Amino acid sequence: MTQSSPRLLVRKLSSAVLHEVSFELAAGEIVCLRGPSGAGKSRLLRAICDLDENHGEVRLDGTSRESIEAPRWRRLAALLPAESTWWEDTPGAHFPRHPPYSPQDLGLGAAILSQPMARLSSGERQRLALLRVLALEPRVVLLDEPTSNLDAENGRRTELLVRRHVDATNASVLWITHDASQAARVGRRTLTMDAGTLA
Amino acid sequence: MSFIHLSTTDLAIAAALVALLALLGPVRAAGLSRQLLVAGLRTAVQLTIIGYVLKALFGHAGLLWVALLAAVMLAVSGYEVRARQERGLRGWWGYGAGGIAMFVSSFSVTVFALVVLVGAQPWYTPQYAIPLLGMLLGNTMNGVALGLDRLTQSAWEHRDAIEARLMLGEPWEVAIAHDQRQALRSGLIPIINAMAAAGVVSLPGMMTGQIMAGAPPVEAVKYQVLIMFLIAGGTGLGTLAAVWLASRRLFDHRHRLRLERLRDRR
Known part of the structure; x- marks a missing residue:
């Protein structure tokens, strides 16, 4: 690939709710995505990781998305949805054998991995879901309000872990947030979405 | 091989059992009466037809x-x-x-x-x-x-x-x-x-x-x-x-x- 290929290139991406969305992410860049509820922010993340029907051009380091098998693509451009879903009895059963980050990195006890899922709070689940998606070691991380259920301190821990992951792997991040101060802390650049298009 | 032939009356008496069931209060309350009668009717009609079809079919295989x-x-x-x-x-x-x-x-x-x-x-x-x-x-x-x-x-x-x-x-x-x-x-x-x-x-x-x-x-x-x-x-x-x-x-x-x-x- 040429040196000039962006990490993620999105060109004229359209779906049922998106209208010709185009933007680029550089390697190691964290970009915030903001906009009113119903603007299509979550839909954009779902379209990029190819969970909803969509058309347009999406490239990762110059390689077209369609040339990569969908399951592998979703590991390369991984989505953390606003609501996490768990299907095994314990959180640990959803993780690979050697995840890159531990629960302690987000202020959780190590024993939490063997707790019954039903006993976990929404904030604990949200942090575990971030650890689960980072365990895929994605090159693009698509985050849908990853700190919405967290207090200020754990919100900061989450921001720091994402930053640490970016520094370690040179991954790029597209981060939906409603919090202007969070956008100012984590991203150098902000994209604003309204009615299915980028402003 | 020998067996006792069934008369139409025998079948009618058995059919009365299904009709009786369809008339029972709880069965009607569950909205099953109609289904039961239609299904019973289908059994009689469909099996009669297949009986004659098989009879005809056995003639020319x-x-x-x-x-x-x-x-x-x-x-x-x-x-x-x-x-x-x-x-x-x-x-x-x-x-x-x-x-x-x-x-x-x-x-x-x-x-x-x-x-x-x-x-x-x-x-x-x-x-x-x-x-x-x-x-x-x-x-x-x-x-x-x-x-x-x-x-x-x-x-x-x-x-x-x-x-x-x-x-x-x-x-x-x-x-x-x-x-x-x-x-x-x-x-x-x-x-x-x-x-x-x-x-x-x-x-x-x-x-x-x-x-x-x-x-x-x-x-x-x-x-x-x-x-x-x-x-x-x-x-x-x-x-x-x-x-x-x-x-x-x-x-x-x-x-x-x-x-x-x-x-x-x-």
């Missing part, structure tokens, strides 16, 4: 006529499978997934049994071919209908978990595997129960029929055992095929869950 009747039976069972789905697949696939599965399993098992096991001359002799196919198709239809209904219901209920698994990079085959196992279990449990209870709790219909018609009990038992095994094979293969085809249809080439391909709950 042409392969074409046997194949035609088999095709009609398959078409009806495809329709019945679709009618029993709470959320079946939309469009052609609503018939196709079950229909293809039943065709592949029931027909292949029937032909196998006729050629290799029964060995009648010619192999499509209607006296053996039609009853065998009928029993296989009837039971396979149950398995396929139960399996498909469970699969689509389960996929609908677990759509968040299935999508979460897709998001984590699992291929569709893995993301739906849990629901497929449940569906296969639903489809196969009736025949497993029937085999386990045969002769202890229940005396299967075909065997009792043969015995009442004067066949030696041990000969009738041999036929029944054969039938049970064929039904198990046909139901298992049919349910497997139907569940695989339908779950394939729930995803597209990019491993996306496509629940809009299911009908709305009726």
Whole structure:
């Protein structure tokens, strides 16, 4: 690939709710995505990781998305949805054998991995879901309000872990947030979405 | 062989039992009276017709006529499978997934049994071919209908978990595997129960029929055992095929869950 290929290139991406969305992410860049509820922010993340029907051009380091098998693509451009879903009895059963980050990195006890899922709070689940998606070691991380259920301190821990992951792997991040101060802390650049298009 | 002929009056008295049941308060309150009477009527009419069809067919044992009747039976069972789905697949696939599965399993098992096991001359002799196919198709239809209904219901209920698994990079085959196992279990449990209870709790219909018609009990038992095994094979293969085809249809080439391909709950 040429040196000039962006990490993620999105060109004229359209779906049922998106209208010709185009933007680029550089390697190691964290970009915030903001906009009113119903603007299509979550839909954009779902379209990029190819969970909803969509058309347009999406490239990762110059390689077209369609040339990569969908399951592998979703590991390369991984989505953390606003609501996490768990299907095994314990959180640990959803993780690979050697995840890159531990629960302690987000202020959780190590024993939490063997707790019954039903006993976990929404904030604990949200942090575990971030650890689960980072365990895929994605090159693009698509985050849908990853700190919405967290207090200020754990919100900061989450921001720091994402930053640490970016520094370690040179991954790029597209981060939906409603919090202007969070956008100012984590991203150098902000994209604003309204009615299915980028402003 | 000798057996006691039943008169029309005998049948009418038995029919009165169904009519009486349909008139009972709780049955009416559950809205089952109409269904019960319609189903009873269908039994009488359909079986009478098939009785005369078989009588005519036994006269001229042409392969074409046997194949035609088999095709009609398959078409009806495809329709019945679709009618029993709470959320079946939309469009052609609503018939196709079950229909293809039943065709592949029931027909292949029937032909196998006729050629290799029964060995009648010619192999499509209607006296053996039609009853065998009928029993296989009837039971396979149950398995396929139960399996498909469970699969689509389960996929609908677990759509968040299935999508979460897709998001984590699992291929569709893995993301739906849990629901497929449940569906296969639903489809196969009736025949497993029937085999386990045969002769202890229940005396299967075909065997009792043969015995009442004067066949030696041990000969009738041999036929029944054969039938049970064929039904198990046909139901298992049919349910497997139907569940695989339908779950394939729930995803597209990019491993996306496509629940809009299911009908709305009726």
